[in-house]
Amino acid sequence: MVYLQILGGFVLLLGGAEFLVRGAVQVAAKAGLSAMLIGMTVVAFGTSAPEFVVSLNASLDGKSGLAMGNIIGSNIANVFLILGVTAMFTPIVVNVRAVIRDALMVMGSTILFAWVSLTGEIGSMMGGTMFLILVAYFVFSYMRERKGNHASAQLHEHEAEEVQDIDVGMPMAWVFLIGGLVAVAYGAELLVSGGTVVARGFGVSEEVIGLTLIAFGTSLPELAASVMAALRGHTDVAIGNVIGSNLFNLMCVGGGVAFIVPLSVPEQLQNFDLWVMMAATVLLLAYLTLGKRIGRVDGIVFTAIYGVYITTQAVGVDKVMGMLS
Numbered sequence: 001m002v003y004l005q006i007l008g009g010f011v012l013l014l015g016g017a018e019f020l021v022r023g024a025v026q027v028a029a030k031a032g033l034s035a036m037l038i039g040m041t042v043v044a045f046g047t048s049a050p051e052f053v054v055s056l057n058a059s060l061d062g063k064s065g066l067a068m069g070n071i072i073g074s075n076i077a078n079v080f081l082i083l084g085v086t087a088m089f090t091p092i093v094v095n096v097r098a099v100i101r102d103a104l105m106v107m108g109s110t111i112l113f114a115w116v117s118l119t120g121e122i123g124s125m126m127g128g129t130m131f132l133i134l135v136a137y138f139v140f141s142y143m144r145e146r147k148g149n150h151a152s153a154q155l156h157e158h159e160a161e162e163v164q165d166i167d168v169g170m171p172m173a174w175v176f177l178i179g180g181l182v183a184v185a186y187g188a189e190l191l192v193s194g195g196t197v198v199a200r201g202f203g204v205s206e207e208v209i210g211l212t213l214i215a216f217g218t219s220l221p222e223l224a225a226s227v228m229a230a231l232r233g234h235t236d237v238a239i240g241n242v243i244g245s246n247l248f249n250l251m252c253v254g255g256g257v258a259f260i261v262p263l264s265v266p267e268q269l270q271n272f273d274l275w276v277m278m279a280a281t282v283l284l285l286a287y288l289t290l291g292k293r294i295g296r297v298d299g300i301v302f303t304a305i306y307g308v309y310i311t312t313q314a315v316g317v318d319k320v321m322g323m324l325s
Helices: 002-030 035-060 064-089 096-117 124-145 151-161 170-202 206-231 235-260 267-290 296-315 317-324
Strands: none
Touching (some): 064 170, 064 235, 096 235, 096 267, 235 267, 296 317
């Protein structure tokens, strides 16, 4: 039954996030918000809603390790799994001008998140500060981009266009939005409780379940959105989804949840997984700054790296490090 519960959580998260994003985009558009602003905020937050709800749910239940594992594991999955799988379908062409500012912000946010995490806890004050930094960054970006025809503005507009293929009235848009929120919240509850039972059954820590099973589940909306965007010829949206999701995971999910409930950081995350996330971010930044295409071979390598990472978690990080030393 617990595996059916987890499967049900996955389905509700994926379906709920889809309805939540589409409903929120329709409400925002009918309220007069520009496509650029919708892409920058509504779409980015909507696809990160599963991570936020799962991490908040876990932290309120006293499972900080699972919450932190979900954030870090999702960012690792976004780079290696999502970009890897997407690139295997169709090569991803990088427009440096469209993504460089956001990519540098993600790098800076990753360094800040890792630095704070290495202290052993993200407290309420630091969490609130991280969230406010994100808000200030989006205000700055929006004010800058509306002054000219920037490539980054066009990218955010493409992100909004990807989820505007339906047009419903305002009442139905609110039904989509609220129904999506309820589905995501209930799916998160099923996933956290089911994942905790699995962790105990297999004798692994909650942070490992957060890094693997939970992170994979909460990354499904980004994976589906990125693959579909790439198949439609909008490979830039796949990159935008990953950058936006990673930024929101660190500063909105990590910061926002820590502001509500301080997050303790288990030793394994400090000693291993934070550094894997850092390496993934540096690799992504290298591809973006060089304007290098992420081809099918790169996609296979990225996906293989993710497979090795998951295998390492399954075997045990301490055991694997012991065998290598």
